[in-house]
Every structure is written in structure tokens, then in C-alpha cells.
Amino acid sequence: MKALIQFVEKKIQPNFESGGKLHKFHRSFEAFQTFLYVKGDVTRQGSHIRDAIDMKRTMFHVVIALVPALLFGMWNVGLQHYIALGMDVTFWNEFWFGFIRVFPIVVVSYVTGLAVEFIFAEIRNHEVNEGFLVSGMLIPLIVPVTTPLWMVALATIFAVIIGKEVFGGTGMNILNPALLARAFLFFAYPAYMSGEVWINTTLREGQQLVDGFSGATPLAMLASNEVQQLPSVLEMFLGTIPGSIGETSTVAILIGAVILVTTGVGSLRIMLSVVAGGLLMGGVLNLFSVNEFMAIPPYYHLIMGGFAFGAVFMATDPVTASQTPKGKYIYGLLIGVFTVLIRVLNPAYPEGMMLAILLMNVFAPLIDHYVVEANMKRRIKRMKPSTVKVQA
């Protein structure tokens, strides 16, 4: 590997250095270079040693945490497809069907998103940030499998430019870029984002859908008061239900949550408080239940729709969430509360998680403001009137 690194540094790097033929593209080169190996840059001042973690490794662990949801999502896409067709096929057939449908979405999301990131890094002359490694994986997991690829590309471009680059790039954005992509699709192409879109029902010759097939998600069933048709709790927990690609399986998401929390990359504070908020609001609605949706046990909310996925992977985005430790509790709690509120009381949006998180993204700085103010007040209160005067 030493030879490879030497080749890169001696032969390739000079082309991109100031004065080199390809200097215009030096940020892109740098991105590939630092992906290939950790450079030999050393500290000059301040702390002489640095923690072994860096942004790449941080983001990489989030991607790892998303893998169970991705793999399960691929299988579930196939499973739902063959259920709709009433066919009994092997596990690998189901997985393969899903893989063929989902993988292109992942590729399109990464390629378009990274292209925009690289272009902006060159224009703005900053290093390519690693943030999109995560967003690029999140976007495919929160869209229906039937979303056309051009739509995925458009939404990704929108999310990176409007969600991130206009604010100055990774770390400066206000709204979660992946959710912004989802919201963009939801409002720009509503017909593709609700109704009969959750299951791939493309038919080949001789195939036909089973009689009475609906393909509605549990939330949609509840919204139209079809409680009797709800899948069992076990099915909803395992995730063998219709829904966006990666968000149906609470089990797969929990595996991801464990990875995020043990590595210290994701905030347990936020995850727990989102769950607490959801249960709280679900319980409150139970008290006033006038319809069947309001009467469902609060924990149903945790295993339906995008609740678990949002709590673990979306609400915990460190950039757009509250940044103060106390603020994180309030932020999470309100997300949980608003999600259930929007789901149950708003007839237009069956999925409340997306809007609740985007809403709280906007309010996160306000929450932080009050937490910081409280710290300042505490500090002023601490002042003792009898401090010794400083002589002139």
C-alpha cells in the first residue's frame, strides 16, 4: 500500500497542486485522496495528539447503522410484491427482486448528491464534507419503492442545494437534508407519494394481483377507520408491512439504534425523548378518544410508519437538532408529541414524523436559545455581592 500512496503523492498530486494542470479540481482530488488514506499531516499547536475519530469515521458508523434497515427493506420490497401477486417464492427470490428495485435508487441518490457536493466544494474552495455519506443513504430509505429514479435525482439535488449548500454546507444547515428531499417529493409529486405506491406491482405476462389487494400502510388504514384490517403487532414490529423502503422494520432500526448509541455517534437523549413524546401524546389522545384512531394503544405509534426510523436516524441529526444537552430532551419530546398529533388529528398527512421533525428543526435554535439563556441567568445569580474589589 505504501507504493500506492507514494504513487498518488509523487505522480498524481503535483497535477492538482497550485500551478498544476488540474488545479481547478484539487478539492475533488483531495476528497478521493483522503478517502484512500489518512494524510501525514501533523499538529503544530494546541493539543499535540488528537482523538482517532474523524468525520469520515463518524459518518461511516451511521451508514453501518443503516445497513440492517436497508437489507430488510430490500427483502420487504420483494416480499410485499409477491404477496400482492399471491405467489409463494423463496427468500432469495424476494430479496433479489427488492435488490434490483432498491439498489438503483441508492446509486442515483449518491451519484447526484455527491456530484452537487463536489461542484460546490470546488466553487467555494472548501474540503468536500462527509455529511452526504449519510444523507445519500437516508434518502433511498424514506421513499416508496415505486418512486421514479429521475424524481429521486431531482429531490436529492434539491435537498443538497436548498437544504444545505445555500446555508454554507454541512454543519450550517437548518433543515435535515434527507427529510427535505422527502418533503420536496411529497409536496411536488403528491400522487407518487401516497395511495397505492408502497408496493411494486409491476406485472409480467401472466401475473395478476390477488383479489381485494389494497397495499395501504397501517397509518392509511387508521386514517380511513379500517382498524380491523391492521396487521398484527408482531408484523408491524418486524416490518413485514407496506411502507417506505427502510422504515417498516422496527427491529432493523433498533439494531441501528444500538450501533449508534454504543459508538456514541447518535444521541440516546433524543431517541428516548422522541419515544416518550409519542407515548405521552398517544396516551393523552386515548383519554379523549372519539374515533378508533385516537383509541389505539400509544405504543402502536412507535411501530407504525416512519416513527422509529425518524426517532433513530432523523431526529438525531446533530446539525439540525438542538445542540444543548437539555435542549435535546425538549426537542425530542416535542417531535414525539407533534408526530402523533399530526398523524391523528390532521386528515391531510397520514405520516406525521417527517413534518414534526422538519418543524422542530426550525425551532431547535429557539430551544437552544432558552437553554443558553438559563445558563446565563444561573451564572449571574451566582454572583456574590461581596467579591473583593480589584485595586486600580
Place this chain on the structure above:
Amino acid sequence: MPKTIKIRKGLNIPLQGNAEKILQPSPAAQVYAVKPPDFHGLTPKMLVKEGDALKAGTPLFFDKYNEKVLFTSPVSGTFQEIVRGEKRRIMEVLIKADGKDEAVDFGAASPAGLDRDEIIQRLLKSGAWPFIRQRPYAVIANPSDKPKSIFISAFSTVPLAPDLDFVVKGQENFFQAGLDIMKKLTDGEVHLSVDALNTRSEAFLQAKGVKIHSFEGPHPAGNVGVQIHHIDPINKGDLVWYADVQDLIIIGRLFEKGVFDPTRVIALNGPEVLNPRYYKVKIGAQFLSFAENNLRREKGTIPRIISGDVLTGTAIEEKGFLGFYDNQITVIPEGNHPEFMGWLIPNINRFSMSRTWPSFLMPWKKYRLDTNIRSGERPFVMTGVYEKVLPLDVMPMQLLKAIMINDIEKMEKLGIYEVAPEDFALCEYVCPSKIEIQTILREGLDSIRSEFA
């Protein structure tokens, strides 16, 4: 014994090369240096010319903005030259030692018989005053101020910290004399903090005339800034002074013997030291004089030599000199070699506070950490990281952002008066965005200081 203050946040960095408790004899250095950059915010004005004969305690230069504060020669000999850096800034004032150990006689005197002004005069004249530093700003104290209290930390938690119990052995009377002098400088308390689990020395536990506090916890529990925060926090307008144990020993010696004898017991340690030991040297001694033949050299590589600890110390060359305030020299390997897929491969020789590396499965392991940054600088992305290592009721990220936009009112309200760069050193260490936090904090302190100067 008072109630132990337990510090829960923080991090002990498991670095290889802890010094054995052996005092290694070594020849006296030929060349010494007093380094003006050791004193933050100092503009030196020279008092001697090249070739002048010096005794220990002869003034070399003074502070342009506080002429009473003198900096004196640590040894007798001749003034050799001034080493200048960028913009002709004075970096080092070199002294060639003559080995005669002559010293200016300031006259022995018991602190009990002197009043505050006499003590201050004697400290200023002898060059011992710069040992007394102040918060806010972490700079040399102004002799015309009166602090509300004085803080001494009798233990250190920095990586590979020297054991102060070992250091103080045989110098207990000087230490107590130093404390007696501190007592005279303030109308408030002199606070002495000890380690609840490890401090054994009677010099600390039985110290007279001071208030003893006991602390327990990981680094930075031994930092005086953390102790001030938990004992008697600094608000706007407050002023506290602090000094190190070894500084007090030198001050005590000045009054007991009447001479300025800045001898310290320092730990030479770190993974690149063959036999990590303690050495008795004078401030400003040339590194090679005592450390020669005790460094690991692999294929002609030069390791990073740090006067001080790995988190806050100053890099020096092999021909460099021990810093004024430093109680240890740490030698670690340079990290100037690339590592293939280094951010991805789960190398067991990498240490991280996060559990994204296998190091968290091996809490007993000590590491040979190098100076590689491991990434380029990024904007603040991860939150809640600094808060894990800062045991203060201070919001680190918000304070840093206030500094970056130079919002002085907010800096004040968020507690900038209480902190010094060393308290934020761990934040800088753990930062996944590789932001130079200590530099930012120092800029903030400077900005506030110039605002109110």
C-alpha cells in the same frame, strides 16, 4: 478532611511512558534560555547586552506594559544572544552557564516578618513574580491587584503528569514557606486541592494556613480552573491568582535561602523515552543536556519533543529548552506518515473517546499516540462531544461560537472569565471536526482583555 468533590466528566488519555519514581542524576546544562513566548501577552524590553556577566537572579528583561515585572537569569554565566522569530519577535534569550552557581543575594527572611508590599517587592526583584498567574485571562498576575483568593493544585491529572507527592519530597519546608507567602498576598483564602485517592504527602494533607479541598475524577480534575469553578467561581470583576506546587517551592526557597534558585523536578516521559524518569533541572535548561541517550530514534526520525504535557505543551527542538512553567517533558512519535484507509480500518493501536474504535474494548491498554491530525478541519457537526470532557457549568460550543463572532457580551455571560485554554484542551483533543479550540479560546480571552485594558 472536607467532602470530596467528585468530577464525573473528563478523560484520562492512556499514553505510554509513565515516569518511574527515580531521580536520575544528570550533568548541569551548558546553555539555558528564558523564552518570552512562555508568558502570554508579554512584550519584553531587554536590560542586558550580549556578553554581560550574569548571576542567578540578574534581571534580563522586563514587561513593557508592566515595568515592575522583571524576568531574571536562572543561572550564573554570560548573556549569549537573542534568538528572534517572525517580525523580530524575541523567542529565546540564551545564557551560557559558567557552572559557578553564583546568585544575587536577596537576603533570607521569614515571610512572617514581612508585610505584603515587602513580599511583592522581593518577588518582583528576584524574578519569581511571573510564577503567580491570574484568572481571568491566565496571564501573569498584576502586582498592583489584590485577588479574592489564591488557588494551588497539589495534584495533576494531565497525561503522564509528574507525581507531585514524589516531587515535593525533601522540599516540604519550602512548599510550606511558599504557602505562607501566598497567605500574605490575599485577604481571602488560599485553597489547596488534593487528590482524594492518591495524595499521600504530609506536605499537602497537613499544610498549614490554607483551606484543603479534595477532588476525585479524571482529567481535567487536577486543573486549577476546574477547582476554582467548584470551590469559588469567578464572576465578572473577580480576580483569583494561582501557582503550581513547584512554583511555590521556588518562591519558598527564595525567602528561606535568599537566592533565586529555579530548580524543578521534572518528569521526562512519553512513548519515545527509553527510560522515563525524573530529573532535577533548572528552568530553561537545554533539553539535550539531560536527555541525551534517553530517546528512541527509529531510522533517523526525530520525535516530537514537548515541553509540558501533550495537550497544552509547546513543541521544542532537540536543542530547545524547558519552558518556564513546565513540570514535564513528553516525547511522542511524529505522525507524519500516511495510513492506507486509516479512517476505516479498525486498527487496535488507535485511541478514541468515542467507541468507534476497538480501543473501548481494551480499557487497560496504553497507547503510543502520535501527532497525526487524521483529518482536515471541518465545521462543527457533532454535538455533545465537548460536554463529555468539560466538567464545568459552561456551554463549550456556544462559548466558542460567541468567540468566533466576537460577541463580547455573550462571551462574558457564558463564562469566559472562568476558563483558560488548558481547560478546553480535552475538547480540542476529542473534537471530530479537528477545530483548534485552544487557539480560539485564547483569541477570545485576548479580545476581552484588550476591550477592558
